[in-house]
Amino acid sequence: MSVITYRQALRDTLRAEMHRDENVILLGEEIGVFEGSYKITEGLLNEFGERRVRDTPIAEEGFVGAAVGAAMLGLRPVVELMTINFSLIAIDQIINHAAKIYGMFGGQNSVPMVIRTPGGGGQQLGATHSQNIELFYAFVPGLKVLAPSTPAEAASMLRAAIRDDDPVLLLENLGLYNTKGEVPDDDESVAEIGRAAVTREGSDITLIGYSRMAALGTQVAEALAKEDISVEVVDLRSLRPLDRQTIVDSVKKTGCAVVAEDDWLTYGIGAEIAASIQEGAFDYLDAPVRRVAMAEVPLPYAKPLENAALPSTESVTTAIKETLSAVGKRVG
Amino acid sequence: MADTAKAKGGGTAGSTGGRRRSRKDDTSSRLADETPETLLDFYRQMLLIRRFEERTGQAYTQARIGGYCHLNLGEEATVVGLMQALRESDYLFTNYRDHGYAIGKGMSAREVMAELYGRSTGVSKGWGGSMHMFDTKTRMLGGYGIVGGQLPLATGAALAVSYRGGDEVVMCQMGDGTTNIGAWHESLNIAALWNLPIVYVVINNFTGMGTTVERSSAEPDLYKRGSAFRIEGERVDGRDVLAVRDAATRLVEKARSEQRPYLLEATSYRLKGHSVVDPAKYRTQEQIEEARANDPVLAFEHRLEQAGILTEDKKQEIAESVRAEVADAADFAENSPHPEVSTLFDYTYATPVANESRRMPADPVFAE
Numbered sequence: 001m002s003v004i005t006y007r008q009a010l011r012d013t014l015r016a017e018m019h020r021d022e023n024v025i026l027l028g029e030e031i032g033v034f035e036g037s038y039k040i041t042e043g044l045l046n047e048f049g050e051r052r053v054r055d056t057p058i059a060e061e062g063f064v065g066a067a068v069g070a071a072m073l074g075l076r077p078v079v080e081l082m083t084i085n086f087s088l089i090a091i092d093q094i095i096n097h098a099a100k101i102y103g104m105f106g107g108q109n110s111v112p113m114v115i116r117t118p119g120g121g122g123q124q125l126g127a128t129h130s131q132n133i134e135l136f137y138a139f140v141p142g143l144k145v146l147a148p149s150t151p152a153e154a155a156s157m158l159r160a161a162i163r164d165d166d167p168v169l170l171l172e173n174l175g176l177y178n179t180k181g182e183v184p185d186d187d188e189s190v191a192e193i194g195r196a197a198v199t200r201e202g203s204d205i206t207l208i209g210y211s212r213m214a215a216l217g218t219q220v221a222e223a224l225a226k227e228d229i230s231v232e233v234v235d236l237r238s239l240r241p242l243d244r245q246t247i248v249d250s251v252k253k254t255g256c257a258v259v260a261e262d263d264w265l266t267y268g269i270g271a272e273i274a275a276s277i278q279e280g281a282f283d284y285l286d287a288p289v290r291r292v293a294m295a296e297v298p299l300p301y302a303k304p305l306e307n308a309a310l311p312s313t314e315s316v317t318t319a320i321k322e323t324l325s326a327v328g329k330r331v332g
Numbered sequence: 333m334a335d336t337a338k339a340k341g342g343g344t345a346g347s348t349g350g351r352r353r354s355r356k357d358d359t360s361s362r363l364a365d366e367t368p369e370t371l372l373d374f375y376r377q378m379l380l381i382r383r384f385e386e387r388t389g390q391a392y393t394q395a396r397i398g399g400y401c402h403l404n405l406g407e408e409a410t411v412v413g414l415m416q417a418l419r420e421s422d423y424l425f426t427n428y429r430d431h432g433y434a435i436g437k438g439m440s441a442r443e444v445m446a447e448l449y450g451r452s453t454g455v456s457k458g459w460g461g462s463m464h465m466f467d468t469k470t471r472m473l474g475g476y477g478i479v480g481g482q483l484p485l486a487t488g489a490a491l492a493v494s495y496r497g498g499d500e501v502v503m504c505q506m507g508d509g510t511t512n513i514g515a516w517h518e519s520l521n522i523a524a525l526w527n528l529p530i531v532y533v534v535i536n537n538f539t540g541m542g543t544t545v546e547r548s549s550a551e552p553d554l555y556k557r558g559s560a561f562r563i564e565g566e567r568v569d570g571r572d573v574l575a576v577r578d579a580a581t582r583l584v585e586k587a588r589s590e591q592r593p594y595l596l597e598a599t600s601y602r603l604k605g606h607s608v609v610d611p612a613k614y615r616t617q618e619q620i621e622e623a624r625a626n627d628p629v630l631a632f633e634h635r636l637e638q639a640g641i642l643t644e645d646k647k648q649e650i651a652e653s654v655r656a657e658v659a660d661a662a663d664f665a666e667n668s669p670h671p672e673v674s675t676l677f678d679y680t681y682a683t684p685v686a687n688e689s690r691r692m693p694a695d696p697v698f699a700e
Binding site for chain 1: 680698
């Protein structure tokens with residue numbers, strides 16, 4: 001085991017997959033000479049050359065679409081979109097093309113490609129650079145959407161995404177790139193797409209999150225354990241397909257749930273989770289499912305406003321304690 | 333070279349070539365350069381598309397075909413000429429006006445018609461319909477319904493060819509209106525930057541749905557619009573099958589040998605509206621009469637008759653064989669099975685994964 005950052009885990013995995021398979025190429029803005037806006041691809045141009053690490057023009061629709069076309073001929077392009085906000089410029093190619101080509105032509109041609117892109121607010125980047133719009137992609141059959149919350153997950157999910165024959169969007173997070181965690185040496189683990197994981201067992205309440213909110217959820221659970229509150233944490237890991245059974249099994253055990261999400265609440269990922277819980281565990285619920293989500297505003301630049309709008313350790317803790325109070329469980 | 337207007341890459345915005353002009357004499361004299369078999373083959377292919385599309389329009393009005401339906405009527409010479417330029421190993425991407433291209437690239441009339449009928453024997457197994465003909469065997473990698481959507485895809489296919497050092501060329505067909513969408517600029521720029529073997533073909537029928545090129549494109553000489561990317565462009569009369577074949581072959585082979593993108597504009601005219609249901613009221617009587625007078629199938633037929641290549645017997649023989657092929661295609665489609673509902677979830681993902689949803693509209697999320 002080595003303790004490495006989420007960033008390092010992604011970089012190591014890209015490098016290993018490029019060595020493993022000549023069909024894996026990288027495309028994106030500033031990934032080569034500049035070594036990546038967030039330095040995920042640092043060193044890869046030197047190692048693999050311009051043929052396999054391609055700096056693209058600022059043309060998201062063009063190069064994402066080119067990756068789709070290259071994938072149709074059997075390459076396995078891994079595209080970096082500088083942030084998920086810029087995916088909006090490529091959304092026609094992602095939703096109307098990458099997600100449709102396999103089905104629309106009767107299963108003749110798969111599209112084995114990966115789009116890596118970070119979401120996440122909290123960096124004072126203002127309204128257009130701080131959105132969490134993974135929902136748009138998780139909404140669409142034909143796409144697979146993964147959201148790793150730890151370095152080990154980042155590595156195993158990226159590996160799974162590259163080896164999968166369908167278009168996979170790997171949701172990274174600006175706030176997670178520097179986080180550290182244990183990753184096996186000579187890691188070869190391949191995540192199972194479509195599976196959530198209970199990352200911490202507990203008995204009082206289920207906390208469901210993904211990406212940054214799953215990582216934050218684990219911290220909250222650890223803190224609450226000191227107050228003798230036992231929180232079970234479910235890391236969704238896969239936003240599409242969605243593993244409803246793991247969520248429901250946990251809620252059946254604990255009797256109540258809080259969903260923590262970095263996106264907006266109305267129509268958000270948490271709405272789907274809450275709906276699934278009421279359908280799958282209605283008789284087991286001791287309280288309404290509570291959602292913690294971003295305030296429904298274009299995220300402001302000023303730090304106090306940004307902090308107030310985003311879900312935090314405090315807001316998740318509050319939601320857990322209030323839910324437990326509602327069901328009459330002792331709150332420390 | 334007399335057949336085409338040309339725009340060199342890198343700044344010919346002020347040049348004036350490219351107006352259409354009659355070249356009947358040029359091509360008539362060139363008939364002598366072709367074998368009768370070749371000319372009759374082109375004629376038959378054009379007539380097949382004509383009769384196939386007429387039958388398609390008829391079946392559509394009889395509600396045998398659903399959705400949107402865009403026909404290649406009037407574009408037969410362009411379609412056939414372009415397809416002669418491609419090898420079997422070359423790739424083709426088109427827009428939604430794709431029936432003729434599908435046949436021209438090698439799909440059977442039967443399977444194309446079956447796709448229009450939405451049957452499981454169709455080229456896309458009934459999942460695509462009129463706008464989405466696709467066949468990996470003949471390397472037509474799709475008709476696409478979103479204007480401009482095929483451009484980045486075709487560019488990426490050319491990237492894959494280039495990456496592997498292959499000698500295939502990608503042809504990317506589109507309509508005139510597509511030259512204004514962002515994907516056009518982004519794709520041509522990438523293709524030129526990365527030296528990709530692709531020929532972009534703009535079918536200029538002078539009307540994007542009902543909006544004329546002059547009302548939508550600030551540079552209406554569309555073959556010049558590659559200049560911003562140093563992509564050489566040519567314009568050819570799309571109603572002349574030989575001129576189209578020659579221009580397309582020249583550019584395809586240049587793309588192949590030089591590993592560079594090229595641009596071809598084929599001026600054309602659709603004899604009907606944008607789609608089957610469009611009465612094309614935006615056209616003047618004069619335009620309609622001019623189009624009919626220059627019908628590419630009839631014009632080529634007349635030319636071959638004049639040259640003594642198409643005899644009355646041969647004409648009847650070809651007409652009968654085309655009639656039979658189209659009738660057979662329609663019968664095949666009509667008698668083919670609809671896709672089984674049990675296959676509804678077969679093509680969502682190529683790699684099966686856990687927890688794929690297979691619920692039907694009224695099903696509970698958690699089935700007992």
